[in-house]
């Protein structure tokens with residue numbers, strides 16, 4: 355079974371690892387067969403499962419329901435679950451809501467933000483709850499950003515992101531996710547922190563990669579982001595199956611052929 359210690363060892367050894375979003379039992383079982391290292395029950399479920407335009411309508415109960423589906427069905431992957439929008443504004447509500455997700459079967463709680471999350475990260479770490487801090491393009495702040503835009507471009511923005519990453523790791527974060535940041539900056543952050551860093555649209559030099567499952571199966575709704583590859587119709591997926599697509603993603607990330615330059619931002 356993959357644990358945080360496994361991921362730390364992967365980082366030390368330079369072994370690239372995988373993460374996919376997942377929301378239901380059948381896909382979770384296929385991911386277990388394909389040996390996907392970690393699963394994220396992402397609040398992206400608001401868009402790909404519930405049909406909303408953003409992740410904002412997702413509730414803690416929604417997250418707990420889908421987390422329990424996965425925890426029952428995949429006993430091998432490390433399970434990360436998102437605390438949804440505005441469910442961790444105060445420490446007491448963050449603790450209550452993290453408990454719900456951990457009791458539903460999560461191993462790590464993912465939260466979006468920067469150094470302002472320090473106290474929360476420390477409180478959760480001291481209470482037995484590891485956190486993954488999501489930096490860069492944080493979809494819960496879409497209305498602050500004015501759209502889904504690349505983050506960390508320019509010296510000031512890059513410095514802030516690096517400072518935020520170091521601050522949350524110093525506070526006790528166990529993992530980081532970097533979304534849609536220039537590849538060079540993602541590499542610098544990955545090298546600057548001791549914890550494993552998972553990238554999405556962040557180039558090939560992060561320790562792990564994550565994709566939204568529907569995207570990597572070619573089911574994207576609307577514009578396909580540059581960092582997505584369709585592993586279902588990839589000719590190397592000779593079985594033309596969903597399980598084959600997961601296995602090809604696992605193999606491609608491990609061997610370093612995904613992501614390539616065409617998937618990254620500068």
Ligand code: KIV
Pocket residue numbers: 375394395396397398399436488531533554564566
């Ligand atoms: O909710 C989600 O799926 C995510 C990934 C995009 C990292 O946060």
